[in-house]
Amino acid sequence: MSGKIDMADPKSGTIVLVTGAGGYIGSHACLALLEAGYTVVALDNMVNCWKDERLSQPESLIRVQILAGRQLRFYQAELLCKTSLEQIFKEIIQEFGKIDVCMHFAALKAVGESCSKPLQYYKNNISGTINLIETLAKFGCKSLIYSSSATVYGDPATLPIRENDPTGINLTNPYGKTKYMTEEILKDLSNAEPDWGVVSLRYFNPVGAHSSGLIGEDPNGIPNNLVPFVAQVAAGKLPSLKVFGGDYPTKDGTGVRDYIHITDLIDGHVKALEFILKEFKGFKTYNLGTGKGYSVLEVIRAFKAASRREIPYEIVGRRPGDIAASYCDASLAQQELGWVATRDIDDMCRDVWNWQSRNINGFKKETDPNCLLHSPKKLELLLSNLTKLEHQKAGRKLHLETIDAIDEAKLLQDYEALQKLQKVLKENEVRRLEGKQPASGQENVSLPFCCCRQ
C-alpha cells in the first residue's frame, strides 16, 4: 500500500466526543484532533450547518475528513432529546468501548437573536448541556472541555481581563447569561462530584479560517460579527460596513477587541485536552486570546491590505449592549497549559479572505460532476472504506453497517486518490503563501469546492 494509514499512534485509542462538531469552531477542532491522531466521535443537530442533501454529514465535516485523510464517526444528535442521546451513547460505547473526554461546542450563539428568543437560548444552551453531562456521566465520562466566552466578564472594570476578575455582572443579553450560568453549573458539579474534570475556555473574538481555505466561518444570512461582515463587503456581497460607534474612549474612538485566530484557539483546546488527560479533576477556566486589542478601523485596514479590495464604511451610532474595549491576559494558559497564540491580525485577515474568496457562498457549492469529491456516492464509499480500515487495524468490533468484507483494492485506489488531492492542496497552499498562483493544470484539483474564484 503506497499511503499507509497509521494506526500505531496511541492517541487513536483516546476517544474524544465533540458536540456542535459541524460548526465553525467544532469543525476546526475535529480537524486538529484527527491530525493529532485522536479518534473523534462528532455530534451535531445540523440546525446551523449546511449539508448536501445527498450526504449524511455536514459539508464542513466532509471537508475536515478530506483534509485530515482520516475518518470521524458522525451522529446527528439533538442534546435536548435525552432518550435519543442515550441511544447514541449506547452505540458509541458498543463501537468504541468508552468516551475519554467531551469537547462541548454545541450552542446557539447569536447575541441579537437571544434577546428576542430568550427561552430558546436558555433551553438549548443550558438544558442541552445538563442533558449532555448527565448522559456523559451515565456512560462513564466525567471529563469536559467547555466552550465559554469573554462575554461572562460583562463590561470589565479593568484591562487586560484576568480569569479571576468578576463574572456574571451586567451581562446584557441571554446568550452571554447562558455562558455564565453554564460555567456556574459546571463549577457546582465539580465541587459536588470531585471525580469530574472540567476546563472552561473563555474565547475572546475567534476569527480566521483553516489555512487550506476549505473550512471557515459560514454565518447564516447577514453576519452579525465584524470580520465575516467585512469579508463579505470585500467580496462585494454586501455594499458597505456600519462601524458601530466612533466615540468610545479607545485609541481611535471605535470598539477594541482581542481577535484570535481559529487555529490558535483550537491549539488551546488540544493543550487543554492534554491537560485533562493527565487525570485533571476539578474546575479551571482559561482565557484564550492574544492579549492584544485591535480597533474596528485597524481591522478594516488589515482586511483591506489582505484582500486588496476597498471596504467602504460609515461610522454610525453605538450598537446596544456593546462595550468599548475587551482584551485579555492569557498568561495563565501559557503557564498551566503551555499555550500561546502565535498568529496576528494580518494572518487572520489573510486566511479569512482565502476562505471567503474561494467559497463565496460558504459551504453551499455548485456541483462539479468532474470532481471525485463532488460525487456523493464515491465520497461515501471512500469515507466508509476508511472507517472500516481504521476499525479493523485498531482491532475494534465493527459496527453493523461496516461488517461487509473490505474491498482492499478499491480502498487503496480511493485512498490514493485522496492522498493525491491532499498533496496538491498542500503544494498549492505553499504557493499561495508565497504569493504565487496554483501550479498550472492543478487549479481545478486544488480548489475542488469552489463555486466562484477571484
Ligand SMILES: O=c1ccn([C@@H]2O[C@H](COP(=O)(O)OP(=O)(O)O[C@H]3O[C@H](CO)[C@@H](O)[C@H](O)[C@H]3O)[C@@H](O)[C@H]2O)c(=O)[nH]1
Ligand atoms: O457590523 C459591525 C459588527 C461589529 N462592529 C464592531 O466590531 C467589534 C466586534 O464586534 P463583533 O464581531 O460583533 O464581536 P463582539 O461584539 O465583541 O462579540 C463577540 O465576542 C464576544 C466575546 O467577547 C462573544 O460573546 C460574542 O458571541 C461574539 O459575537 C465591536 O466593537 C462592534 O461594535 C461594527 O462596528 N460593525
